[in-house]
Amino acid sequence: MRKNILVIPGDGIGPEVTTWGKAALEKIAEIFGHDFIFDEALMGHAAIEVTGNPLPDETLEKARNSDAILFGAIGHAKYDNDPSLKVRPEQGLLKIRKDLGLFANLRPILLFDELLEASSIKPEILRGTDILFFRELTGDVYFGEKFRSEDRNTASDLMIYHRYEVERIAHKAYQAAQKRNKRLCSVDKANVLESSRLWRETVQEIAKQYPDVETEHMFIDNAAMQLIKNPKKFDVVLTANLFGDILTDEASQIAGSMGMLASASVGESTGFFEPIHGSAHDIAGKNLANPLASILSAALMLEIGFGLKEEAKLLVDTINEVLKEGFRTNDIADQNTERYKVLGTTEMGALVLKFLSQKS
Amino acid sequence: MRKNILVIPGDGIGPEVTTWGKAALEKIAEIFGHDFIFDEALMGHAAIEVTGNPLPDETLEKARNSDAILFGAIGHAKYDNDPSLKVRPEQGLLKIRKDLGLFANLRPILLFDELLEASSIKPEILRGTDILFFRELTGDVYFGEKFRSEDRNTASDLMIYHRYEVERIAHKAYQAAQKRNKRLCSVDKANVLESSRLWRETVQEIAKQYPDVETEHMFIDNAAMQLIKNPKKFDVVLTANLFGDILTDEASQIAGSMGMLASASVGESTGFFEPIHGSAHDIAGKNLANPLASILSAALMLEIGFGLKEEAKLLVDTINEVLKEGFRTNDIADQNTERYKVLGTTEMGALVLKFLSQKS
Ligand SMILES: CC(C)[C@H](C(=O)O)[C@@H](O)C(=O)O
Ligand SMILES: CC(C)[C@H](C(=O)O)[C@@H](O)C(=O)O
Numbered sequence: 001m002r003k004n005i006l007v008i009p010g011d012g013i014g015p016e017v018t019t020w021g022k023a024a025l026e027k028i029a030e031i032f033g034h035d036f037i038f039d040e041a042l043m044g045h046a047a048i049e050v051t052g053n054p055l056p057d058e059t060l061e062k063a064r065n066s067d068a069i070l071f072g073a074i075g076h077a078k079y080d081n082d083p084s085l086k087v088r089p090e091q092g093l094l095k096i097r098k099d100l101g102l103f104a105n106l107r108p109i110l111l112f113d114e115l116l117e118a119s120s121i122k123p124e125i126l127r128g129t130d131i132l133f134f135r136e137l138t139g140d141v142y143f144g145e146k147f148r149s150e151d152r153n154t155a156s157d158l159m160i161y162h163r164y165e166v167e168r169i170a171h172k173a174y175q176a177a178q179k180r181n182k183r184l185c186s187v188d189k190a191n192v193l194e195s196s197r198l199w200r201e202t203v204q205e206i207a208k209q210y211p212d213v214e215t216e217h218m219f220i221d222n223a224a225m226q227l228i229k230n231p232k233k234f235d236v237v238l239t240a241n242l243f244g245d246i247l248t249d250e251a252s253q254i255a256g257s258m259g260m261l262a263s264a265s266v267g268e269s270t271g272f273f274e275p276i277h278g279s280a281h282d283i284a285g286k287n288l289a290n291p292l293a294s295i296l297s298a299a300l301m302l303e304i305g306f307g308l309k310e311e312a313k314l315l316v317d318t319i320n321e322v323l324k325e326g327f328r329t330n331d332i333a334d335q336n337t338e339r340y341k342v343l344g345t346t347e348m349g350a351l352v353l354k355f356l357s358q359k360s
Numbered sequence: 361m362r363k364n365i366l367v368i369p370g371d372g373i374g375p376e377v378t379t380w381g382k383a384a385l386e387k388i389a390e391i392f393g394h395d396f397i398f399d400e401a402l403m404g405h406a407a408i409e410v411t412g413n414p415l416p417d418e419t420l421e422k423a424r425n426s427d428a429i430l431f432g433a434i435g436h437a438k439y440d441n442d443p444s445l446k447v448r449p450e451q452g453l454l455k456i457r458k459d460l461g462l463f464a465n466l467r468p469i470l471l472f473d474e475l476l477e478a479s480s481i482k483p484e485i486l487r488g489t490d491i492l493f494f495r496e497l498t499g500d501v502y503f504g505e506k507f508r509s510e511d512r513n514t515a516s517d518l519m520i521y522h523r524y525e526v527e528r529i530a531h532k533a534y535q536a537a538q539k540r541n542k543r544l545c546s547v548d549k550a551n552v553l554e555s556s557r558l559w560r561e562t563v564q565e566i567a568k569q570y571p572d573v574e575t576e577h578m579f580i581d582n583a584a585m586q587l588i589k590n591p592k593k594f595d596v597v598l599t600a601n602l603f604g605d606i607l608t609d610e611a612s613q614i615a616g617s618m619g620m621l622a623s624a625s626v627g628e629s630t631g632f633f634e635p636i637h638g639s640a641h642d643i644a645g646k647n648l649a650n651p652l653a654s655i656l657s658a659a660l661m662l663e664i665g666f667g668l669k670e671e672a673k674l675l676v677d678t679i680n681e682v683l684k685e686g687f688r689t690n691d692i693a694d695q696n697t698e699r700y701k702v703l704g705t706t707e708m709g710a711l712v713l714k715f716l717s718q719k720s
Contacts, residue, residue: 094552154522162514221610224607
């Protein structure tokens, strides 16, 4: 198979981890005889530094012409500390999501048995958890009109949804639920928000077309609680952009660490694959970041982007093996024990490649 | 001390649990020789049924004339299942918050040692946690303009903040932090939302007036994760209405159960005290609800509303004792063991009163 892959390392720990996602794809291409052609582009703070623009035209152009995108992370402390800056790294990520029509963000909560103890949640609560989040990605308060009064004393963002936006992601989520455990939980705040009432109404309508799937509606506050209390009760979770942002980060504690979670954004054409973690400036450049989420993003690209199930499985199995052998990055090592071999970013990435090589 | 207390039982399990919050106040009055005069009023579905209005004028009038309000819960399945209904129970709660100027919602995460094991989170992660949330309560997307297009296909809610709204709650939160561990974490989504940028800017300004308090700014997605990963790192958490709604429900898992958390809403005049749990229609009327959050709401009324520290402490200590003796309601009983004496709502409420009587 021949594919054009665009790599966008981004900011903070983005470049360090994306190196290994890309390397894993190269190794897979070698093992299975695929032809993956790589290009690279700038986004975020990295792009502002060079071009003044968080999403340069050239990046968007390259993105449009690629079959899939492997992305790292975005954001920089400078902007976080100065809310008044007008040009901001995150605008690049939001714009590429919108321009490529990436309306569905899939975030599987993949639980490695070996990491059950790395979580702050009790293993007996976690065991057996398998959740697939569908987060809407191109609507909501993220893209509604922003306003700041001239005296700077009033600010607003419009939380807005159109019925078709809810419909198209609901269909995707229901179709996924049909292939899984046939349960779908739609999360909103319909007791307060009009946009959530539209969300709930629309999901209720779409649900009728999938009578084999059991639908539940839950308020976001309750969902944030249930996710920790009893994660096993969830199968597919369907939710809006902002609520999905919050719930999936929270759910990273189920997987033991944010450093283990990947996401796939799909929609109209090119798929976009990225770790769910952020740019983590505090550990950037220190060889401390966990490269496994980027490698798992590569696995999602293989499976969801290219339909290469066997290849994706090989990556996931290899990571499992590495963990079984007791290798950990800092974020997933249980601090209280001496039983793990704790590796840096480079060492962990290289080890996964070595294990992969031994399989070919 | 002479005080007029308005009891608003509300919907679902509201009446069952509020009975015990009120009874606890009566017992405290008896023990300490106070004069608490009670009145009762309707709100929510209960009020719609009788008057067609979720917040009848009479209730608002009584509320204005009371020194404190003890509230139960709000909401009904009928409205949750039918997003198109125009008159909704929750409107009553939102309107009373707004009309009484209850802009600061204090939610202490009180950790009973005895309940460390009732949580889904590991006891060693929880031990020592002590968080006080300040949730803004009369602004945000809760009160911004709502819109539904004529064809019903577009819906929106305006997420909006004014600087003074952020300032007044920030002052309250900083003042509380000064009396606690001198750390304040302000939670927003300033990397995406303009209203959050105003929030962050304003908190940065106010922070300068409290140089003895250490300020941290955190994005809501990260906060939802950190709260589970390392709850001990938080002291005072300051956040907007919507984010506070989500985070405090999530934090209920720290306390073992939502059935153990109370909140105080304060602002311009009369204080409003309520459990953070909802109306829980599924268990309403079954003698299954936990009355302790209502009794703890009464304790907050004594402490925050009336400045009666000793009285409040007696209630909390008594609950501690009841738990130490192995008594539990269903929600806080560890399902896997036989070691607890599991009680219904009435039995638990009566037991707390009995323990209280023995102290007087
Ligand atoms: C960086 C930020 C804009 C982004 C978001 O909020 O969508 C991130 O948190 C994510 O979840 O991908
Ligand atoms: C019932 C609902 C309107 C309310 C809210 O969202 O504020 C509740 O969840 C709460 O937290 O008090």
